[in-house]
Amino acid sequence: MEAALRAAELLKSFRETRLNGFRSPMEFFDFNRLSRPADFNTAVSRISYNTRYFSGNYSLVILILAVYAILNNLWLLGSLVFLVGGFSLVNKYGADPLQFGDHTVTQKSLYTGLFVIGIPLLLWASPLGTFFWLVGASSIIILGHASIMEPGVESEYAQVDGGV
Numbered sequence: 001m002e003a004a005l006r007a008a009e010l011l012k013s014f015r016e017t018r019l020n021g022f023r024s025p026m027e028f029f030d031f032n033r034l035s036r037p038a039d040f041n042t043a044v045s046r047i048s049y050n051t052r053y054f055s056g057n058y059s060l061v062i063l064i065l066a067v068y069a070i071l072n073n074l075w076l077l078g079s080l081v082f083l084v085g086g087f088s089l090v091n092k093y094g095a096d097p098l099q100f101g102d103h104t105v106t107q108k109s110l111y112t113g114l115f116v117i118g119i120p121l122l123l124w125a126s127p128l129g130t131f132f133w134l135v136g137a138s139s140i141i142i143l144g145h146a147s148i149m150e151p152g153v154e155s156e157y158a159q160v161d162g163g164v
Contacts, residue, residue: 022056075125
């Protein structure tokens with residue numbers, strides 16, 4: 001019961017903090033607000049404002065690109081499944097030593113075998129190449145969108161201090 005309450009509070013907290021950052025697709029893809037920035041300072045100003053304003057949408061873009069990158073790199077997907085699945089299976093079933101004839105297989109030897117096979121498999125899958133592709137693709141998409149999207153009218157009020 002207590003875990004369910006904590007989960008509900010965690011979900012409520014996540015909804016209040018992260019989901020409030022999402023803007024509607026109509027606002028995110030508003031073609032009427034697209035324009036080329038006049039100069040570099042305008043572009044920097046737009047990027048600064050839009051990255052805060054559309055932060056939830058940009059996080060979703062990064063998540064979609066990450067899923068796309070992992071699904072396109074089957075070696076990486078397979079090695080991650082192997083390592084995560086093997087780790088969970090060893091945790092669940094490998095606590096007690098197994099006896100095979102004269103050999104005793106302990107949890108430590110299962111982890112060693114998992115990592116001796118899994119780490120080279122993971123390195124073969126080129127996770128750094130996938131990571132740098134993800135950084136580059138998301139940077140181009142996010143900076144491009146943020147620089148050509150004109151801030152809305154509410155951006156003028158965000159700069160005004162509340163005190164008079």
